[in-house]
Amino acid sequence: MIAALLFAVFAALMIIGVPVCVALGVAGTLAIVLSNQDVAWFGLLAVPQNFYAGLAKYPLLAIPMFVLVGSIFDRSGVARRLVDLAISIVGRGPGMLPLVAIAVAMFLGGISGSGPACAAAVGAVMIAAMSRAGYPGPFSASVVAAGAATDILIPPSIAFIIYSVLVPGASVPALFAAGMVPGLLAGFAQIVPTVWLARKHKMGTLEAHLPRPPFWASLRQASWGLAAPVLILGGMRLGWFTPTEAAVVAVFYGLFVGMCIHRTIKVRDLFIILREAAELSAVIMMVVALAGIFAWALSTLSIIDPITHAIVNSGLGEWGVLALLIVLLMTMGMFLDGISIFLIFVPLLMPIANAYGWDPVWFGVILTLKVALGQFTPPLAVNLMVSCRIARVPMESTVPWVLWLLGAMFLVLVAVLVFPQLALWLPHHLGY
Amino acid sequence: MSRPDVPVEPAEPVEPIIPVEQDPAVKVPLALEDWLAVGVLAILALITFVNVLVRYFTDQSFAWTEEISVFLLIVLTMAGGSTAFVRNHHIRIEAIADAGTPARQRRLALASHTVVLLFFILLAVLSVRLVIDEYRYEETSPAIGVPTWWYSIWLPVMAAAIALRTVGALRRLLRSGAR
Numbered sequence: 001m002i003a004a005l006l007f008a009v010f011a012a013l014m015i016i017g018v019p020v021c022v023a024l025g026v027a028g029t030l031a032i033v034l035s036n037q038d039v040a041w042f043g044l045l046a047v048p049q050n051f052y053a054g055l056a057k058y059p060l061l062a063i064p065m066f067v068l069v070g071s072i073f074d075r076s077g078v079a080r081r082l083v084d085l086a087i088s089i090v091g092r093g094p095g096m097l098p099l100v101a102i103a104v105a106m107f108l109g110g111i112s113g114s115g116p117a118c119a120a121a122v123g124a125v126m127i128a129a130m131s132r133a134g135y136p137g138p139f140s141a142s143v144v145a146a147g148a149a150t151d152i153l154i155p156p157s158i159a160f161i162i163y164s165v166l167v168p169g170a171s172v173p174a175l176f177a178a179g180m181v182p183g184l185l186a187g188f189a190q191i192v193p194t195v196w197l198a199r200k201h202k203m204g205t206l207e208a209h210l211p212r213p214p215f216w217a218s219l220r221q222a223s224w225g226l227a228a229p230v231l232i233l234g235g236m237r238l239g240w241f242t243p244t245e246a247a248v249v250a251v252f253y254g255l256f257v258g259m260c261i262h263r264t265i266k267v268r269d270l271f272i273i274l275r276e277a278a279e280l281s282a283v284i285m286m287v288v289a290l291a292g293i294f295a296w297a298l299s300t301l302s303i304i305d306p307i308t309h310a311i312v313n314s315g316l317g318e319w320g321v322l323a324l325l326i327v328l329l330m331t332m333g334m335f336l337d338g339i340s341i342f343l344i345f346v347p348l349l350m351p352i353a354n355a356y357g358w359d360p361v362w363f364g365v366i367l368t369l370k371v372a373l374g375q376f377t378p379p380l381a382v383n384l385m386v387s388c389r390i391a392r393v394p395m396e397s398t399v400p401w402v403l404w405l406l407g408a409m410f411l412v413l414v415a416v417l418v419f420p421q422l423a424l425w426l427p428h429h430l431g432y
Numbered sequence: 433m434s435r436p437d438v439p440v441e442p443a444e445p446v447e448p449i450i451p452v453e454q455d456p457a458v459k460v461p462l463a464l465e466d467w468l469a470v471g472v473l474a475i476l477a478l479i480t481f482v483n484v485l486v487r488y489f490t491d492q493s494f495a496w497t498e499e500i501s502v503f504l505l506i507v508l509t510m511a512g513g514s515t516a517f518v519r520n521h522h523i524r525i526e527a528i529a530d531a532g533t534p535a536r537q538r539r540l541a542l543a544s545h546t547v548v549l550l551f552f553i554l555l556a557v558l559s560v561r562l563v564i565d566e567y568r569y570e571e572t573s574p575a576i577g578v579p580t581w582w583y584s585i586w587l588p589v590m591a592a593a594i595a596l597r598t599v600g601a602l603r604r605l606l607r608s609g610a611r
Contacts, residue, residue, distance in 0.1 A: 019522035019524045048555060051587070286522065
């Protein structure tokens, strides 16, 4: 009863436009009051305690650091140089610019850990270039948003950090390694319909005759950017630093490249970069903190065990339940952002995963793939929001293009469901 | 069709090219929280970076910085969260609340701001209780050994600041209706 109210209040508040974080906090607080009516202060002291406890976790420090990495590399000029290098390799033929956009987004995924930051960096360079070459704005916005969605699968990734805070059995390095192959597959899967659509609709013919940038000069220019993922991922792999420290090293490396090498960041830009990163991380962590209250209320209502029991014994079988979960998360993903989905549903779903003996790392990759899909599924699509703002097109106009890319990435999700080794081979091989 | 002869984009676009948005007309400058959040984020990055260097050159690590980092993380969340409420940057469903007639939009905005206001007033009041308890029982922090209320006192202060920011947003909404 109270549990139903918990979700009903949350849904109602979301509909009238209350921010997700506050909707979670209010619903959780109401549930606490209703189930503690005979206790002094209605047990409400749990509200600030859980708010504090939800935030006071050292691993969460990785979130502002990776957000800051994203803001810095946005402006470091790395994206434009990577684009030049990619064009010097594949040229400007039909369908090649969108291919470059996806490839560069995947590469930046190895530096930054958040989809919208990647969409902003790639979109700033590629959307203007693609519109000059004659690709329609909605198509470019779709391609950039979809390519940037691979960012949270390709390590480093903020989504994996949050999952690992919620699920102690899944370590950050193991999750990072597990996301690598599915992330690359998702990128390649998107390239196929992208190039096919561009050729079928004869897009991007305006600048096909322009000469390619010289290869070696482009390579030299792009080398500082090319070295960044080597530093971040290699440093973590060799045990030089923890994920949080890797992010900080990337922050100072990015500042050095942006301020001293490419000279795209001025001293006065630092305030704007820091402010933007501080606000964005605060938005994420406010959800983390207030979802702590929601999750605590949920756990004290003792409804998780009965629900798990009912689902496991429902006769649907392992695959039926898995299919049901995917459908549920797909629906939720249309209205909720990825972080909130993790924070609300992981505490509910982990007992089910344990009941079937699913590997927590594999399950994390599945959920993250789902969240990545949600990042460019209208109407609530954080990546698409960014790329549509850059392309100055309404989000509805992207639907005919974005459906193809969603379909391609969905096939990768199915592949990882059917062949768990796609995700688990690399972490096992590396010994995590 | 695009018109390649009309120069619509500069030769090298400044990255990123998302249009700058204007801050709402606040009475108390947003620079207050902005500087706090920026300072805290910069300190967090420096502390962690110095930690890497120190561990590298001396094989020691100062674990006590973890406690300060966690505390700063909370300040960062509250300060950045406060400006995000003013700038309307928090994640929310806009499809229903920001559509329809202006009158309906205003009614929904009033309702949602009131919910935010009430929640943060409650959080401020309850966390004062938390601080009083910690003060009375003289709890000390595990790593450094300072009284824990030095840390937790920031929770009611910042929650109250967010409540005040929401009052300001509500006042601007009511004003805009009066005109």
